[in-house]
Amino acid sequence: MEEEFHLIDLETRRLTSRAGDLLEALPEDIYVAEMQRFVIESNSAVFTDLAELRENLLHNRRLLTSTAERFGVGIAAAGTMPLSMPTDLQVTESPRYRRMLADYQLLAREQLICGTQVHVDVADRDEAVRVAVRLVPWLPLLLALSCSSPFWSDGTDTGYASARTLIWQRWPTTGPAAPVGSAAEYDELITELVASGVITDPGMVYFDVRPSSHLDTLELRICDSCPSVDTIAAIAGLFRALVDREVGRMERGEPPTQMSAPMARAALWQAARSGMEGELIDPESHRPRRATDAIEELTAGLRPQLEAAGDWDTVTDLVTRALHIGSSSSRQRRVLRRRGLLTDVVDLVVAETAGQPSAAPLPSAGSSLLHGYQRLDREELPEAGPPVHDEAVDAGGRPRPAYREILAAVDRIGPVTLRRTQYAVERELGRGGVTFRVSGQDRPHVFPLDLVPRLIEADTWARLGDGLGQRARALNAFLRDIYAGQEIIGDQLIPPELLDRAPGFRSVGRMPSWQPVRNHISGFDLVSTGPGEFMVLEDNLRVPSGIGYALASREMMGGLGADIPMPAGVRPVDGVPAMILETLVAAAPPAAGDEPRIAMLSSGSADSAWFEHTMIAERAGISLLDTDDLVARDGVLYALRRGREERIDVLYVRMEEDMLLSSHDAEGNRLRSGITRALGRGNLALVNALGNGVADDKAVYAFVPEMIRYYLGEEPIIPQVPTWLCAERDQRDFVVANLDQLVVKPIDGYGGAGITIGPAATEAELEERRRELESNPERFIAQEVLRLSTHPTFDGSGLFPHHMDLRAFVHLRADGEAIDSHLVPAALTRVAPAGSLIVNSSRGGGGKDTWVLGGDPA
Known part of the structure; x- marks a missing residue:
């Protein structure tokens, strides 16, 4: 076996061109240079016993790792690394490599990739050529096992499990195998390619499986470099068995498994796209097939060859482990989500290459996915105080009664199917644009959805409805007061300097004075600290988002989600868009009449909640506009639609007010004056009102309990921090x-x-x-x-406790002098990355479907 390794500067986590220094300190019969000076290749000895080969690979990695550490260098076995830029490129000083850089330019500069090659002994080169063609349909399965390159050198998630494969196949002499039938024909083909001037020597023939140029071996070249030695050893065992099987079939005159060249290319592309977490093209039926099923069937089908080689027990164990931990690509993506740091991805690959476990150990037969659940990371919590409350698992590690059926179903599904289902769900979310942006990164990521749902009991939900409705009404009264008489300041309930320091207190908040409701749609972030106990953590009264994630989560669980039983009486969420429309209609100004004209205003597709804007607008049946679609004239706001002006009575604003007021309308006029004039004349209502940011202020938050007492004459139902x-x-x-x-x-x-x-x-x-x-x-x-509650969250191999919060939404509607509150039955559970208390998606968190009990079972 030949393994290629990236060299990583342990301080910067970037590629470092130190191959020359390391090679001087390493045995030259094992370690050799590659084209790039930040890559070293390790060559194993020749073995007939697979277990001995695995030990040799481990020995070579340990020697390379310990030597590299003396130079401050880490060793990374992966197809690509995310913190390597083309400026790092330094080609090894040899005439051949300098010529390749000069001749191939972009291809050579993008050669920031590493692969693994497996050589298997054959009788002669004629046999190697004939067997190579027969192996083509099975190569994608071996590639899927090895996938370890989801990120490109600039840190971008490529959307592929093996981006290395895409880069590699750009070379002019790549492809599954040479379409020839003998060594003589193969040599003639190579001679013609060299004579054409496209390549300079036979060593530049890069077929995915090819005869060795200097040995009687058949060489597998399709695989990524892989951090797990167990996975690479499994591939080696399967490849040898495949060669043995095809040699036997060929000797018996049996035809090969047929796959056309276009289908073979498509199958390799599919494997590079999905890895082990998605579907592959079945080698025989040419139809989509679960990758894990295809790999398990391949292993079982090779049993005679594996037993003859003495590999059956070893390979089945290694394949089981590989399927259990999943592909390196999926592990890299999971670790990125924890904190949004690419350095964590590099550290993971370096640690796994050095021999640290890739994931949780295999559970014993019949054990639960909760087998490692008690290992809660409490680094961010003070030592004193009560234990963290887990909503689904009791102190003894047993599922609570409400979760018994759910967690039993999760156990039956198992980690491999859960991982595959999660991959399918996230692909659907990506197609639907359900994305977010991690802080510090330019490109959006798919919103991670955990497949273990959260339950909220009916009595708890009813109490939240009362308490959050109370809070929303008190904050609405505060906003109306603070932009008018400021009686709460006059009565010395809050200090006047509080407003001076509040960034969200704006003069435009005084418009309009006629509007009885200002926070028509409020979002409240809550945390649970005990059974049925919630505290309000934050108020969001400007542009509260998240309802779209909640709706998308339910749809995914109901569509592609795992087969987890939903209890009777879970409140449906499909009526939420209609509920939003009712609230917008109720917000209409007096001049609107019985059929107010309503539109939503968005900052466009660059907004992190764009998918939510489009979802709500489509399902609520309202127009979706940007500022270029607006024109203000004579105290009225209009939308320009298909060359016509249509009056707007209610504008559901899904952009920050500073952006709104500083924008220009379709005629080049500032929107600020046109909107405030329409508000003042009672011709327009904004949902939510301008100036609401003062109520989002975290210093103002401290006085909300006093607001409830002052404006409502009630004691707060839900406590706050x-x-x-x-x-x-x-x-x-x-x-x-x-x-x-x-x-x-x-x-x-x-x-x-x-x-x-x-x-x-x-x-x-x-x-x-x-x-x-x-x-x-x-x-x-x-x-x-706070000791935020935790909940079982699937981390790729098992269930582990992650902290979470709850964003609940309250609508206010005026009914004469009274203001009614309505708790939306869809809530967003946000899940923190492992070991963190910060749940925000922008910090690497994800979500869960929230099952609120108390609906009509019918």
Whole structure:
């Protein structure tokens, strides 16, 4: 076997051109240079025993790893690495490689890839040529096992499990196998290719399976370099068995498995696209087939050859392990989602190459996917206090009664099928545009959906409806008051300087005074701290998003989701778009009449919630506009549709108000004056109202319980997190003194940005935050570190506890003088990456389908 390894600078996590230094310190009969100076190739000895080959591979990796560490270099066995740029390119100084760079330019510069080659002994080169053609239909299955290159050198997720395959196949002399029948014909073909000037020597013939140029072997070249030695050893055993089987069939005069050249290319492309997590093209039927099923059937079909070689037990064990842990590509993507850091991907590959386990160990027969569940990462939690509440699993590791059937179904499905189903679900979400942007990355990612749903009991949901409706009405009263008489300040319930410091307090918030409801659609972020116990963490009254993710999650679970039983009485969510439309109609101004004209305004496809905008507009039956579609004239707002002007009575605004008011309409006029004039004359309602950002302020949040008492004369039904205002000197001093035990947030922050979680922060991070609190204390608040509840979340190989929150949505509608609240039956459960308390998708989190009980079982 020949394995190619990337050389990684352990400080920067980027490729480093240190091959020359390492090769001087390594045995030259094992390690050799490649075209790029940040790649080293390792050559195994020759073995008849597969177990001995595996040990040799491990020995060679250990020697390479320990030698490289002396130079500050890590070893990465993967098809591509995500933190390598073309500027890193340094070609090995030899005439052959310099000529290849000069002749092939882009192809050589993009050769930032590594592969693995397997040589199997054959009788002679004639046999090698004939067997190579017969192996073509089976090559995609071996590629699928090895896939380890989901990212390109700039960190972009390519959408493929093996991007290396796409890059490799650009060379002019690639393809499944040479279409010839003898060694003489093969040599003649190579001579013609060299004579054509397209290639310079026979070594540049890069068929996926080919006769060796200097040995009587058949060489497999299709596979990515793979961090798991077990997976590579499984491929070696399967390849040898395939060669043995085809030699035997050929000697008996049996025809080969037929696959046309176009179909063979399509099958390789499909394997590169999906890896082990999707479907492959069946070698015999040429129809889509689950990759895991195809690989298991291949292994079983090779049993006679594997037993004859003494490999049956070893290969079946290695294949089982490979299917259990999944492809390296899927593991790399999962680790990226945890914190959104590409350095974590590099660290994972380096660690696995060095021999650290790829995933959780194989469960014993009959064991549950909860077998490792008690290993909860509590690094971000203070030591004191009650244990973390898990909503589905009790302290003894047993499913709670409401979750018994759900978790039993998850066990029956098993990790391999769950991983495949999750892959299929995420592909459908990608096709539907259900994406988000991880902080620091330009391209959107598919919203990760975990397949283990969350249950909320009917009585808990009813209490949330009462408490959140109460909170929404109190905040609405606060917004109306604060932009009018400011009686709450006059009565000294909140300090006047609170508004001076609030970035969301705007003069435009005074428009319109006639509007009884300002926060028509509110989003509340809640966390559970115990059975049926919730606390409000944040209020979102500007442009609350997330309902589209909730609807998409339910559709995926009902469509491509795993076969998990849904209890009777789960509230349906398909009526949510109609509910939104009812709320928009109720918001119409007096001049609108009985049939108000409604539209949604979006900032366009670049918005992270664009799919949600299009989904709601389509299902609610309202127009979706951008600012170029608007024109304001004589105190009325119009939409330009197909050359006609259509009056707008209610505009559902799904963009930030600063962007809205600074934009121009279709005639080049600033929208600010046109919109405020229409609002003032009672010709337009905005959902939600301008200036609502003051109620999102995290310092204002601290006074919401007082608002409920002041405006409603009621005690708060749902508690909120104790909060310190750092603008107050005594409170700031307390926060600074206890910084390592508190969460500190910017008052205008969102998406988890700028948060310091004391118990998880480094001394340098705490010191930097301490300086900020001393110089600009008014910008921050502090809160207790909550013990957010956890929930079983599928991490690729088993179920593990992840923290989560809940975003619930409340609609307000005016009914005469009264204001009614309506809790939307679709809620978004956001799941934090492993070991984190930050659930926001922009920080690498995901979601779960939320099953709210209490609906009509019929």
